[in-house]
Amino acid sequence: MRHSDQTKVERAARALRWNIVQMVGPNQKGHLGGSLSIADVVAALYFSKMRHDPENPSWPDRDRFILSKGHVALVQYAALAECGYFSKREFSKLKTLGGMLQGHPDIKSTPGIEANTGSLGQGLSIACGMAAGLKMDGRPSRVYCVLGDGEIAEGQIWEAALAASHYKLDNLVAVLDRNCLQAMGSIVNRFNTNPVVEKWQAFGWHVVEVDGNDVAAVLRALDDLDLVTGKPKILIACTVKGAGLPFAENNVAFHNGSMTTEQFEMARQLFCAKAAVS
Amino acid sequence: MNVQNLRETYGRTLVELGAENPNIVVLEGDLGKSTMSCYFEEAFPNRYFEMGIAEANMTSFAGGLSLTGKIPFTNSFAAFAAGRAYDQIRQGLCLPNLNVKIVGSSAGLSDYGDGSTHQTVEDIAIMRAIPNLTVLVPSDAIETRKMVRAMAAHHGPVYMRVTRTDLPDVFPEDQDFVIGKPYLIRDGKDVVVFANGAMVSKALEAADLAIANNLSIRVVNVSSLKPVDEMALRDLAQGMRGIVTAEEHSVIGGLASIITYVFRKSGLPIECVGIEDRFGQSAENVEVLFEEYGLTSKHIVDAATSVAGAGA
Numbered sequence A: 001m002r003h004s005d006q007t008k009v010e011r012a013a014r015a016l017r018w019n020i021v022q023m024v025g026p027n028q029k030g031h032l033g034g035s036l037s038i039a040d041v042v043a044a045l046y047f048s049k050m051r052h053d054p055e056n057p058s059w060p061d062r063d064r065f066i067l068s069k070g071h072v073a074l075v076q077y078a079a080l081a082e083c084g085y086f087s088k089r090e091f092s093k094l095k096t097l098g099g100m101l102q103g104h105p106d107i108k109s110t111p112g113i114e115a116n117t118g119s120l121g122q123g124l125s126i127a128c129g130m131a132a133g134l135k136m137d138g139r140p141s142r143v144y145c146v147l148g149d150g151e152i153a154e155g156q157i158w159e160a161a162l163a164a165s166h167y168k169l170d171n172l173v174a175v176l177d178r179n180c181l182q183a184m185g186s187i188v189n190r191f192n193t194n195p196v197v198e199k200w201q202a203f204g205w206h207v208v209e210v211d212g213n214d215v216a217a218v219l220r221a222l223d224d225l226d227l228v229t230g231k232p233k234i235l236i237a238c239t240v241k242g243a244g245l246p247f248a249e250n251n252v253a254f255h256n257g258s259m260t261t262e263q264f265e266m267a268r269q270l271f272c273a274k275a276a277v278s
Numbered sequence B: 001m002n003v004q005n006l007r008e009t010y011g012r013t014l015v016e017l018g019a020e021n022p023n024i025v026v027l028e029g030d031l032g033k034s035t036m037s038c039y040f041e042e043a044f045p046n047r048y049f050e051m052g053i054a055e056a057n058m059t060s061f062a063g064g065l066s067l068t069g070k071i072p073f074t075n076s077f078a079a080f081a082a083g084r085a086y087d088q089i090r091q092g093l094c095l096p097n098l099n100v101k102i103v104g105s106s107a108g109l110s111d112y113g114d115g116s117t118h119q120t121v122e123d124i125a126i127m128r129a130i131p132n133l134t135v136l137v138p139s140d141a142i143e144t145r146k147m148v149r150a151m152a153a154h155h156g157p158v159y160m161r162v163t164r165t166d167l168p169d170v171f172p173e174d175q176d177f178v179i180g181k182p183y184l185i186r187d188g189k190d191v192v193v194f195a196n197g198a199m200v201s202k203a204l205e206a207a208d209l210a211i212a213n214n215l216s217i218r219v220v221n222v223s224s225l226k227p228v229d230e231m232a233l234r235d236l237a238q239g240m241r242g243i244v245t246a247e248e249h250s251v252i253g254g255l256a257s258i259i260t261y262v263f264r265k266s267g268l269p270i271e272c273v274g275i276e277d278r279f280g281q282s283a284e285n286v287e288v289l290f291e292e293y294g295l296t297s298k299h300i301v302d303a304a305t306s307v308a309g310a311g312a
Helices: A006-024 A032-037 A039-049 A070-083 A088-093 A123-136 A155-166 A196-202 A215-225 A261-277 B006-020 B038-043 B055-066 B078-084 B086-094 B123-128 B141-153 B198-213 B230-236 B255-262 B286-292 B297-310
Strands: A064-067 A143-148 A172-178 A206-211 A233-238 B003-005 B024-028 B048-050 B071-077 B101-105 B134-136 B158-161 B166-168 B183-186 B191-195 B217-221 B224-226 B242-250 B270-275
Touching: A006 A032, A006 A039, A006 A070, A006 A088, A006 A215, A006 A261, A032 A039, A032 A070, A039 A064, A039 A070, A039 A143, A039 A215, A064 A070, A064 A123, A070 A088, A123 A143, A123 A155, A123 A172, A123 B055, A123 B086, A155 B055, A172 A196, A196 A206, A196 A233, A206 A215, A215 A233, B003 B006, B003 B141, B006 B024, B006 B038, B006 B101, B006 B141, B024 B038, B024 B055, B038 B048, B055 B071, B055 B078, B055 B086, B071 B078, B078 B086, B078 B101, B078 B123, B078 B158, B123 B134, B123 B158, B123 B224, B123 B242, B134 B141, B141 B158, B166 B198, B183 B198, B191 B198, B191 B230, B191 B255, B191 B297, B198 B217, B198 B242, B198 B297, B217 B230, B230 B255, B242 B255, B242 B297, B255 B270, B270 B297
Parallel strands: A064 A143, A143 A172, A172 A233, A206 A233, B024 B048, B024 B071, B071 B101, B101 B158, B134 B158, B191 B217, B191 B242, B242 B270
Antiparallel strands: B003 B166, B134 B224, B183 B217
């Protein structure tokens, strides 16, 4: 079943992927894998689901996006630039001295960033505090928080999970980027954080599993979550690490890897050409 | 001399602030009857968050609240507030300079019975090293009240350590408290003692004792550990023969480090009264610990006599 925003979001997701690839460039290391796995969800949030205004980044009633897995800042930068929070000319200055785009999300440096993340496991707690504050003020804002499946080994994630449930933060939606790979290999073999559905349910969350690289399915699931009240919600987004780049898909080398010049050109063909025709 | 409990004053001041400003919110790590955040819970239950025994989450959660315009005060023992939540304070609060107040209670050796796990000899050192963070230590209940109000008025992250020990009043009632400023508590002609927390009243005792030795001690309360007004510190050491620091903290990273750094080119002799590089331990009362760790008025007099001789 199609979603009314599906075409727009699919086009945005391709643009995000091209932005990500451009920011890293050929023969340079970057967190491509985890940025690409969650690109469809991020596109769905910024180009359909979230109420936000690039012209007024501090609009009090905006929805918030917290990238708890801060090392994939590329995907958020890609989305913010595509929305118009800043110029794509900043891409070439990624991780350069004095540049707007730091290695990890930084409120002070980049318009549209809502929290400093990077030391894993803290973003969900920040998102919980925000959700609680917004609820106290009676604001309609929702808080979306993207977690990594390697990241949820951090104990603080589960402290936050308890707090969200205790305080019935139903304006909070976590998204678990379940790409099944952490930096050193597969989650199952290196440090198993499964089963995830049962864990989050046991912590009192409403849990929905979805194909996180299927834009229509993600959009429908996000819409459905709006109807659930009285508890925090998590979308378990089953994704492919490196999604969209055949040479990077399910390839742990691209957790933080570099493309050859040929691979970069292939990416251009895949994302740039398609983006132009759609 | 009037003796008061600082935690009690802290808890009451939070309630005052809560009545004045609806954005004040309080978070607690299941120690509300000890940190005295319980008063705020009674007064403003809807602005009070019991966060359970989960200090890391409490700290980051407070950061999230501040990003919606609240002014959160987090509460736990200093050992956990500063120690367990170090990375959350560093990355989540101080990097973005968020408006969160961290209150480390039962600090120093004051939780005498619980021993080394609950005593902090290093909280000031680790907090001071974090950019953007203001670090404060009140010397008595009067200063605690003024300090808590100043924390709430200051935009940015603040760490305050509060002792469990009842302390004599030393801070003048009519004196404003300004973050960064050192306060002259008692004037003297020979040696200046830069002290904070419980050691300010010990330094005053030392000043009385030293009269018998013909030694005149000036007592300065350095309750702001960061920022510090270095010029004011230099002015307060003008004409002195030597300097003594006195703190209920390791000599590494706290007041001793500040003063030796500020006066590194002064040529003045400096002695440091503080905890040598070791952990605390359980004891029957806090005075026994102060004796064991070299934190008595006698130790201050000895240090002052030593620097006065060296600087003569």
